[in-house]
Amino acid sequence: MKNNYLTGGPHVLEADGIRVLFDGRPVLTDIYLRVQTGQIVGLLGRNGSGKSTLLQTIFGARPVPDASVRVNGRRAVPAFQTPGLLNYLPQAAALPASLPLGRAARLLQVDAEAATANFPELRPQLAGFLHELSGGSARLLQALLLLHAPTAFSLLDEPFSGVMPLHVEALAREMQALKVRKGLVITDHRYEAVLAVSDVVYLLHQGRLRQLAADPWPELRDYGYVPA
Amino acid sequence: MAVWGARLRGIWLFYRGVAPALLLISAALLLVMQLPVLVQLPGVREGRVSGVPPGLVLAKLLSGLAVWYLANELRPQQYWFYYNLGLSRAWLWGGVAVLDGSLFMAAAEIIARLWP
Numbered sequence: 154m155k156n157n158y159l160t161g162g163p164h165v166l167e168a169d170g171i172r173v174l175f176d177g178r179p180v181l182t183d184i185y186l187r188v189q190t191g192q193i194v195g196l197l198g199r200n201g202s203g204k205s206t207l208l209q210t211i212f213g214a215r216p217v218p219d220a221s222v223r224v225n226g227r228r229a230v231p232a233f234q235t236p237g238l239l240n241y242l243p244q245a246a247a248l249p250a251s252l253p254l255g256r257a258a259r260l261l262q263v264d265a266e267a268a269t270a271n272f273p274e275l276r277p278q279l280a281g282f283l284h285e286l287s288g289g290s291a292r293l294l295q296a297l298l299l300l301h302a303p304t305a306f307s308l309l310d311e312p313f314s315g316v317m318p319l320h321v322e323a324l325a326r327e328m329q330a331l332k333v334r335k336g337l338v339i340t341d342h343r344y345e346a347v348l349a350v351s352d353v354v355y356l357l358h359q360g361r362l363r364q365l366a367a368d369p370w371p372e373l374r375d376y377g378y379v380p381a
Numbered sequence: 382m383a384v385w386g387a388r389l390r391g392i393w394l395f396y397r398g399v400a401p402a403l404l405l406i407s408a409a410l411l412l413v414m415q416l417p418v419l420v421q422l423p424g425v426r427e428g429r430v431s432g433v434p435p436g437l438v439l440a441k442l443l444s445g446l447a448v449w450y451l452a453n454e455l456r457p458q459q460y461w462f463y464y465n466l467g468l469s470r471a472w473l474w475g476g477v478a479v480l481d482g483s484l485f486m487a488a489a490e491i492i493a494r495l496w497p
Contacts, residue, residue, distance in 0.1 A: 214464050233464045236384045240465045245458040247465065251398065260387050260394075261465060299465070 158224075158237040158305035163190035166232075166239070166306050166336060168211045170221045173203065181207055182360040188306065188336040188353075193328060195351030196340040197378060202357045204340045205244060208308045211338075212241040224305075239306035240299045244314070247295045248283050254294065255279040261302045268301035269294070271323055289315040296324060306336045313343045325350045344379065384467065391466040392476035398459070399452055399477060406444045407485045410437060411492055418496050433489040441485055449474060 158164060171184040180203040188194045198204045209215040211222055213231025222232045229235045240261075241247075248257045258265035258279065269275045275294050283291050296312040313321045321343065328337055328350055341347050348354060354365045358376050365372050373379045414437050452459070463473055 212464065214460070231469065234467050234469060236467055241461070243458070243461045245461065247461050249394065249398070249459065249462050252394065257462070260390055262383060262387060302465070 158235075162305070162334075164305045164336065165189040165225055166211075167223045168207075168221065170219045171207065171210050171217055172219065173206055173210065173215075173217055179360050181210070181357075181362075184362050186211070186338070186355065186362060188338050190305065190334065190336050191332055192352045193332050193337045193339065193350050195347040195354040196338060196357060197344055197347060197354065197373070198340070198357030199378060200342075203360065204357055205310050207357065207362075208241060208310050208338065208340065209243075212239065212308055214241070237304055239308060240302050240304045242296055242299045242307070242309040242312055244310050246283060246291070247299065250282060250284055253280060253282060254298075257283075258298050261298055263298050263301045263303075265298070268297045271327060272297065272320070289317055289320070292316055293320050293324060297327065300327060300331050300335075300337075304335070306338070309337065309339045309341075311341045312339055313341045313346050321346050344373070387466055388468055388472070391463050391468050392473060393480075395463060395468075395473045396477050396480050399448060400481070402448050403445065403477070403481045404484075406448070407441065407481070407488065410440050410444070410485075411489060414489070415492060415496060433486060433493060437489060438486075441482075445478065445481070 165187065166189070167185070167187045169185040171181050172179070173181040184207060186194070186207070196204055196207070206215065210217050210220055211232060213222070213233045216231070220230065221228065222230050224232075224235070224238060229238060232239055233241070248254065252260075255265055258268065265279050266276070269279070272293065275290065275297075278286055278290065278294065283295075286294065292312070292314055293316050296309060299307055299309070312324065316324060325346055328339070331337070339347060339351070348369060354369045356363050356365055356369075356372065356376060356378060363372070370379070374381050414434065460470060460473075
């Protein structure tokens with residue numbers, strides 16, 4: 154099976170028609186999200202607003218009737234089964250506990266040395282297992298491996314969670330560098346880090362996705378996401 | 382090619398995760414199948430049909446369904462890594478069914494021939 158998404162481009166990923174109900178309550182309605190190669194899309198929203206559900210639906214892990222995910226105008230559902238198209242960093246562990254990190258990286262076709270080039274302190278950990286790392290280091294390493302994986306897009310759910318400030322900045326720089334060949338969608342409650350790195354910002358509010366203006370602060374205050 | 386290589390290794394890795402439970406169940410079922418022969422109950426050999434008894438296959442299928450259900454309930458987060466390899470749950474459990482089913486049938490056939 155050939156990976157067509159590592160060459161050519163830029164690629165455009167679009168998701169729309171996503172409608173999710175939990176116990177009859179609409180969590181996501183009439184969603185449209187677009188990301189393209191060279192772009193970092195920030196996704197903000199209150200706890201329980203459906204950010205993870207949206208990313209998982211785009212990824213294809215959560216089947217939703219009528220959901221449409223397209224790449225360059227062609228339908229790709231479930232998206233994760235299309236080789237080289239996209240990967241997803243969940244809030245839970247993204248790597249098996251029983252697999253040494255270096256082997257997990259090889260299975261994901263990631264050059265672990267290159268992925269940790271700017272984080273030399275993580276290198277010795279590659280021979281060990283995920284559970285042997287601190288929470289922040291584990292999060293950072295998983296985000297790096299998925300960022301460096303040969304996919305056209307990465308969906309990162311709370312990549313900065315538990316990561317120390319110095320590494321948050323370094324990870325943001327890593328994202329900026331990698332967006333040359335990738336499109337990224339990130340969601341995290343460290344909104345300042347998300348806003349600093351994002352080219353486009355969406356706010357998920359009451360089930361609807363709103364693209365925010367170039368200066369997102371007034372709307373973030375109006376919708377009650379940040380203090381007035 | 383590299384994609385499929387990674388996916389096949391992913392299926393093998395997933396199987397290794399559930400194999401202890403499945404192999405333990407297989408061993409227990411095969412032991413129960415052979416118990417009458419092992420304890421040499423009178424008249425048992427006359428009544429036995431050759432090959433693998435259908436009841437044994439049914440028991441293995443039902444126990445496999447139980448393992449599938451428990452794995453989904455107890456470790457739903459385990460799938461993320463495999464999704465990132467492009468493997469759906471259907472591929473993972475299909476691989477498990479082929480690997481474990483083949484192993485079980487081969488073991489049952491060998492035992493039935495060794496102790497007819």
